[in-house]
Amino acid sequence: xxxxxxxxxPRPYHHGDLRRVLIDTALELVxxxxxxxxxxxxxxxxxxxxxxxxYNHFTDKQDLLGAVAVVGFERLRVGMLRAxxxxxxxxxxxxxxxxxxxxxxxxxxxxYRLMFSSALADVGPGDRPTLVRSTGAQARxxxxxVIRRGARSGAFAVSPDSEQDQILAALSFWSAVHxxxxxxxxxxxxxxxxxxxxxxxxxxxxxxxxxxxxxxxxRQPSQATARDHV
Amino acid sequence: xxxxxxxxxPRPYHHGDLRRVLIDTALELVxxxxxxxxxxxxxxxxxxxxxxxxYNHFTDKQDLLGAVAVVGFERLRVGMLRAxxxxxxxxxxxxxxxxxxxxxxxxxxxxYRLMFSSALADVGPGDRPTLVRSTGAQARxxxxxVIRRGARSGAFAVSPDSEQDQILAALSFWSAVHxxxxxxxxxxxxxxxxxxxxxxxxxxxxxxxxxxxxxxxxRQPSQATARDHV
DNA sequence: ACCTGAACACCGTTCAAGT
DNA sequence: ACCTGAACACCGTTCAAGT
Numbered sequence: 001x002x003x004x005x006x007x008x009x010p011r012p013y014h015h016g017d018l019r020r021v022l023i024d025t026a027l028e029l030v031x032x033x034x035x036x037x038x039x040x041x042x043x044x045x046x047x048x049x050x051x052x053x054x055y056n057h058f059t060d061k062q063d064l065l066g067a068v069a070v071v072g073f074e075r076l077r078v079g080m081l082r083a084x085x086x087x088x089x090x091x092x093x094x095x096x097x098x099x100x101x102x103x104x105x106x107x108x109x110x111x112y113r114l115m116f117s118s119a120l121a122d123v124g125p126g127d128r129p130t131l132v133r134s135t136g137a138q139a140r141x142x143x144x145x146v147i148r149r150g151a152r153s154g155a156f157a158v159s160p161d162s163e164q165d166q167i168l169a170a171l172s173f174w175s176a177v178h179x180x181x182x183x184x185x186x187x188x189x190x191x192x193x194x195x196x197x198x199x200x201x202x203x204x205x206x207x208x209x210x211x212x213x214x215x216x217x218x219r220q221p222s223q224a225t226a227r228d229h230v
Numbered sequence: 231x232x233x234x235x236x237x238x239x240p241r242p243y244h245h246g247d248l249r250r251v252l253i254d255t256a257l258e259l260v261x262x263x264x265x266x267x268x269x270x271x272x273x274x275x276x277x278x279x280x281x282x283x284x285y286n287h288f289t290d291k292q293d294l295l296g297a298v299a300v301v302g303f304e305r306l307r308v309g310m311l312r313a314x315x316x317x318x319x320x321x322x323x324x325x326x327x328x329x330x331x332x333x334x335x336x337x338x339x340x341x342y343r344l345m346f347s348s349a350l351a352d353v354g355p356g357d358r359p360t361l362v363r364s365t366g367a368q369a370r371x372x373x374x375x376v377i378r379r380g381a382r383s384g385a386f387a388v389s390p391d392s393e394q395d396q397i398l399a400a401l402s403f404w405s406a407v408h409x410x411x412x413x414x415x416x417x418x419x420x421x422x423x424x425x426x427x428x429x430x431x432x433x434x435x436x437x438x439x440x441x442x443x444x445x446x447x448x449r450q451p452s453q454a455t456a457r458d459h460v
Numbered sequence: 461a462c463c464t465g466a467a468c469a470c471c472g473t474t475c476a477a478g479t
Numbered sequence: 480a481c482c483t484g485a486a487c488a489c490c491g492t493t494c495a496a497g498t
Contacts, residue, residue: 018462039490050464052492057462061491116416136418164423168431171419172406175432179409180401186346188366189401193394201398202405209439248481269471280483282473287481291472464497471490478483 019057021047023067027111034110036065036117065114072108072115077139079104084142090150091207097143098177098203102184106195109185116182144170156210169210176206249287251277253297257341264340266295295344302338302345307369309334314372320380321437327373328407328433332414336425339415346412374400386440399440406436 025046029038040061041051058064083100087093105112115136147170150156159165180202183189191198255276259268270291271281288294313330317323335342345366377400381388389395410432413419421428 040492041490051490052465052494053463055492116412116418137420140419165431167421167423168428169435171410171413171421171428172432172435174419175409175413176402176406176436177409178413179405179407179411181409182346182412183401183405183408188346189370189404190367191397191401193398198398198401201395202402205399205402205439206406206436207439208442209435209437212438212442270473271471281471282475282484283482285473462498464495466494466496468493469491472488474487475485476483477485479481 018047018049018053022054022057022064023071026064026068027071030068030110030114031108036068036110036114040064065117068111069115069117072111073136073139075111076101076104076115077142080139080142084146090146090153090155091211093146094150094173094207094210095203097146098173099199101177102181102195102199105181105185112181112185116178140170140174143174147173150210157212158210173206173210176202248277248279248283252284252287252294253301256294256298257301260298260340260344261338266298266340266344270294295347298341299345299347302341303366303369305341306331306334306345307372310369310372314376320376320383320385321441323376324373324380324403324437324440325433327376328403329429331407332411332425332429335411335415342411342415346408370400370404373404377403380440387442388440403436403440406432 022043025043026036026038029043029046030036040054043064044051044054047053054064058067079100080097083096084093087096144166147156147158147166148160151158151160151166151169156169158169180198184195184198252273255273256266256268259273259276260266270284273294274281274284277283284294288297309330310327313326314323317326374396377386377388377396378390380386381390381396381399386399388399410428414425414428
């Protein structure tokens, strides 16, 4: 975390923290226009700076969008934690996590699309995608912890000793919820059945699957490399 | 299907079917660059026409990308049907559908992203998104038919009399597979566990859920409006 | 260290002609 | 009916200065 130990400055130049202002402005545009086709110049214009000013804080437009996506992942993580408060049973926890995920997606579809957009995924060397990935990983950690607890308590048919199986189970759940959210916000699966009905049917199916799938674990008894990934 | 009954023409102007050429060129660019940030001018350049020529066949760049997405949906539908050949059991059918879906996604990630891209979803009046949606619906119809058969045979815990429950069950399955594919091709869920392992774990969980979830249907016995959507 | 302002090589799209 | 070519109002990004 660089650029931290300055406090006595009155104001660097124009506004204390242009970086912050640019991120907020971009997030506003994403939210209002439900789109990120706006120009970088437009962001600068709204922030009251010259077209080149953003380049002092971001390497390019993609970099700025990445910072906006990070805010989205933060909201997701916080929203999930808030929804989980006071709930103990792993199955109930997964249910509220799933509902929160879908709800937040519906609240700001464009932000969600941006978070998982290829526009951010395919950049190689920069450290921005790393940031996005690590913030996404935090949200993911919450989910994996719930799965781990359910595995230990016997609520889920997930091996408590196999980090690998826990990861795969968590990914299965996340995939289902993520896929539903994407299909819903992009209105791909055209139906007028209420979103809540779609969510509950999905959760019922996947949770039932997580409960029962253990019976089949005897199919692959000796998985020697199960602990390779910790 | 308009514009069909012309055959005696030598060539309308330059190449017999610029529309086709533009779609193919755009698909090539999507495939090669794994991206659709290329300019419409670039497509025209590669097709050997002037910058304005595409506007005789597409209303704008989005419209052309929509036509490319339609090709993607066609491939998906054909790929699914091909994989299903000779298989009878509904559970086995869902498994091969799921594997095909993920595999095609990995084969051309950018095309997949484009197919489900917001760039095509949020256009209102044009008839292009309608085309995309209806082609996507054809792929979806294949899936719903399998679910319906499984519901009738008792393989799935889906009510054979409720069109609504069949739709929701199919959506649940599609969501899971779609979500996994998206997370995998965008490399969101960072792990080096093989894609096949991730796919099989997901399929195992969701198929088990579809088998078992019927036990809970007694929770909502009288759903009077079940037949509203046919 | 952070910002301006001019400049470059591009866009998407439109308009007026051409055949 | 389909295409060209010039034109318009924009971009993202770079470069040389300013404070």
